[in-house]
Amino acid sequence: MNSILNLIRATPLAYAEELVKAFMISALRTGPIPSHLSFVMDGNRRYAKKLGLPLADGHSAGSNALVEVLQLCFRVGVKQVTVYAFSIENFKRPKAEVDTLFTLLKEKLLLAVTEKQFCESFNCSVRIIGERSMIPADVLKDLEKVEADTAKFTEHTLFFAFPYTSRDDIAHSMRSIVQKVENDELDNFWSY
Numbered sequence: 001m002n003s004i005l006n007l008i009r010a011t012p013l014a015y016a017e018e019l020v021k022a023f024m025i026s027a028l029r030t031g032p033i034p035s036h037l038s039f040v041m042d043g044n045r046r047y048a049k050k051l052g053l054p055l056a057d058g059h060s061a062g063s064n065a066l067v068e069v070l071q072l073c074f075r076v077g078v079k080q081v082t083v084y085a086f087s088i089e090n091f092k093r094p095k096a097e098v099d100t101l102f103t104l105l106k107e108k109l110l111l112a113v114t115e116k117q118f119c120e121s122f123n124c125s126v127r128i129i130g131e132r133s134m135i136p137a138d139v140l141k142d143l144e145k146v147e148a149d150t151a152k153f154t155e156h157t158l159f160f161a162f163p164y165t166s167r168d169d170i171a172h173s174m175r176s177i178v179q180k181v182e183n184d185e186l187d188n189f190w191s192y
Ligand code: FPP
Pocket: 041, 042, 043, 044, 045, 046, 047, 059, 060, 062, 063, 085, 086, 087, 090, 101, 102, 104, 105, 109, 162
């Protein structure tokens, strides 16, 4: 199925698709463009179920769609994108699914943003804003390498909230405010 789709894409249809895309992007660029957009990954399993595909194919299609959406955002003029990629609760999923996701992250997403010159062509740095202590060591090592390698790109930023949860976000913010108050770095804090 995938090879048939690739064949169709390699025909004039792909050219037409790109033309329509370029036209839509130019139209969008004439209006106000948000400087920062966020996306929460959702619906991968439902997509796979609906098409009768293995669950891993749903996640794979989700990461392909993510790369396309990121390209569109940066082409339209959005400067920063945050992707809520994997929540802390997602660690409770079956080990096989979590392993599939980490493999996808390493073998597909990271390659898409590095080897396929995504970061270079969009002048885009990648930053991890999740709870790093929960990321498996080998995955973290790869992510930190991508962060270091792309730090030189300053026009766009891709924030990866991985892993995240709102409760953890709030606790993290409170800890950092407390730290700043203790260090006397928030002079006007009590007047707010
Ligand atoms: C939500 O769909 C998606 C996820 C839980 C993870 C998707 C992330 C990627 C494919 C990016 C690479 C992976 C990592 C680890 C950053 P869902 O599974 O909740 O689907 P549903 O809403 O249909 O149940």
